[in-house]
Amino acid sequence: TNLSIINCNFTTKIDFHTVINSIWSLNHLVYCYLNGIYGTWTNFIAPDVTSLSMQYLLFESGCMDWDVLPKLLKNTPYLRSLNTDIIDYSEPGKELSVNTTFTLTRLSVYMRVTTNTLSFWKYLPNLSHLTVHMERFYLDGKQWEYIIRTYLPKLKIFRLYMDLAADDCNQ
DSSP states (O other), X not given: OEEEEEEEEESSHHHXXXXXXXXXXXXXXXXXXXXXXXESOXXXXXXXXXXXXXXXXXXXXXXXXXXXXXXXXXXXXXXXXXXXXXXXXXXXXXXXXXXXXXXXXXEXXXXXXXXXXXXXXXXXXXXXXXXXXXXXXXXXHHHHHHHHHHHOTTOOEEEXXXXXXXXXXXX
16 A cells, blocks of 8 residues: 655644654555655654554655654564655664664665764665765765675665765865
8 A cells, every 4th residue: 555645734743743653553554655744843753653564665855863763663664665864963773772673675865974873874784775865974985885894784786975065175
């Protein structure tokens, strides 16, 4: 089953959270596309319920904080593909146990990757496709090589896009 919600206005964070929980409660939902979520709250809110059927999530024209991602992955254990913007400078995965791994195989993110996010990749050893759009904060080739060799043994396709501003080149 597929679900698309496009151009939807939520007046409160509670409204959006209620809808997210309702979506995750749909028993046969495999593909979820959320685009044009607007109103007083546009950041993704992790569900409180678990979806055992959802495999694909596209959250466009909105964003997700790093600290929401682990809860989303925990409550969507069969998620195979995620496409979203990740913002925030918080460190991901603080509450994850050492033995936690996720089934995610495809990840496409627009994000600010910093050295604080390096350890999060160890929770995604099944990634085979990774697309990263980076803005303002950059990891060099050696750091990406370390991430891939150490944490992403199944990675087959890696796409890296970096948005450079003129002042970034002077640093």
